[in-house]
Amino acid sequence: MYSTVMSTSERLIEATRELLWERGYVGTSPKAIQQQAGAGQGSMYHHFAGKPDLALAAIRRTTEEMRAAAEATFADGRTAHERISAYLLRERDVLRGCPVGRLTMDPEIIASAELRAPVDETLDWLRHRLAGIVQEGLDQGEFAPSVVPDEIAAAVVATVQGGYVLARASGSPDAFDAGVRGLLSLLAPPPNSH
Amino acid sequence: MYSTVMSTSERLIEATRELLWERGYVGTSPKAIQQQAGAGQGSMYHHFAGKPDLALAAIRRTTEEMRAAAEATFADGRTAHERISAYLLRERDVLRGCPVGRLTMDPEIIASAELRAPVDETLDWLRHRLAGIVQEGLDQGEFAPSVVPDEIAAAVVATVQGGYVLARASGSPDAFDAGVRGLLSLLAPPPNSH
DNA sequence: GTCTATAGCAGGATAGAC
DNA sequence: GTCTATCCTGCTATAGAC
Structure with a gap:
């Protein structure tokens, strides 16, 4: 349930985003x-053609947010290593x-070109954005x-x-943090590089 | 459908493994x-208590296979870097x-201690096994x-x-390969190390 | 061991009143 | 725009015959 400041259509999209995150499309x-x-059956089918249509709206919004969040972290550093670290x-x-x-683990998302597209484009954008940052670091002699x-x-x-x-x-964020630290340690400029 | 050389119970487990892989538990x-x-309703409920019970049998077998496959690759190299590369x-x-x-993206797997356990234990085992190999490489001066x-x-x-x-x-294995090459390049012994 | 029958409930959607 | 009624199919399981 969401506060009444949101329109029904908005609440449907937000609800779908939550559920897709937690339970996937299937x-x-x-x-x-x-x-x-907090919407009725008729409401949902009035605003959206069906489950795939609503999911598409939800996925588009989620991918937009992901791009914005990533972009925000890239502003957080001067060197390439700092920006990648921030990310x-x-x-x-x-x-x-x-x-x-x-969503990539969902067979019906992968089977639908429409639903897969925003996912693909977003992860692709992220990789290219990061590759550009790495290239800058390379140009600055930051990396091998x-x-x-x-x-x-x-x-x-x-x-x-x-x-x-x-x-x-594992039910704990520790392994996530360990992997990130491991990668960053390998990416760190050698101590004798300055 | 599987060939008749497998028992019904075996075929049920194998079918479940395939479907869990492709579509997840939910x-x-x-x-x-x-x-x-190729089994009837009654057959399934005769051999297994229900969906969770059958899934557990399938997951256990899949995790066992994963361990064996990883272990096999670790025999493929002499140095730590070679064994990690092989993996x-x-x-x-x-x-x-x-x-x-x-399976980790499946809410019902995560919510069930029984179903999550083999997944957790297997990925945990893999990390510890790899950490041991890295430690050996470290002892040999293979890594920084x-x-x-x-x-x-x-x-x-x-x-x-x-x-x-x-x-x-992306619908292509390219990004997988790129990530692996990237990590291996960072992990590579420096050219002046020998 | 395997089969069919049955059950109760949820999924996904349409129809038409309001 | 929203509501309720209705539809058909599939999910998950139990019961009991063979």
Whole structure:
């Protein structure tokens, strides 16, 4: 249930976002959405064509938020290493998992080009954005010349996404933090580099 | 459908393993299992108490296989770096995702201590096993002294698990491979180390 | 061991009144 | 715009015959 300052359509989208995050697409039913949104059956089908349509609206909003959150962390550092650190170390609700990455495990999301597109585009954008930052660091001599920006970017995003898996398996964020620290330690400029 | 050389109970377990991998726990119904196994309703409930019981048997077998597969790769190298490389570079059905890691995104698996336990124990075992290998490499002077075994182990497993996410999002194994190469490049002994 | 029958409930959606 | 009624199918399981 949400406060009445939100329109019914807004509440439906927010409810869907919550449920997709927690239970995935397959595990989320229209009835559950309606209950969480405090909206009736008729209301939902008035505003949205059905479950896929509503899910698409929810996924689009979630991916937009993810981009904004990532972009915000990139402003937090001067050097490439600082900006990547800021991204990796930013506060996360680790045990809830990634609301975007989670969707990739859903067979019906993957099977639908429309539903998969925002997920794909967002993770792709993130990798390219990170690769650009790595390239800048490379240009500044911050990293070993053997570093390949696309590969480091993929490793950074994968460490985060995989960190969620380890954390949820163990019921503790420790493994997430350990993975991030491990990657950052490998990426750290050698002590003799200045 | 499976060949008749397998017992009904075996076919039920194998069918459940396939469906859990592809659709997760929430997305897998007893009826789907029965159809895939070529078994009737009564058969399933004769051999297993219900969906959770059958899932537990399937998960246990899948986690056992995962351990054996990982252990096999660790025999493939002499140095720590070689053994970690072998683990990371081993052939995988990347677009299908990890049959164990996938389960962590399932709310009903996480909510059940019994179902989560084998998943947790297996990923935990893998991290400890890798940490031991990193420690050996550290003892041999293979890695920088700043390397922390537990952290590198977590980063290795997370890169694999997250690589699956990136691959499935994009519909291509490329991002998985890139992440793995990125991590390995950072872990590579410096060229002047010999 | 396997089969069919049955049950109660939820999923996903449509229809039409208000 | 929202509500209630209704629909058909599938989920998860139990019962009891064979």
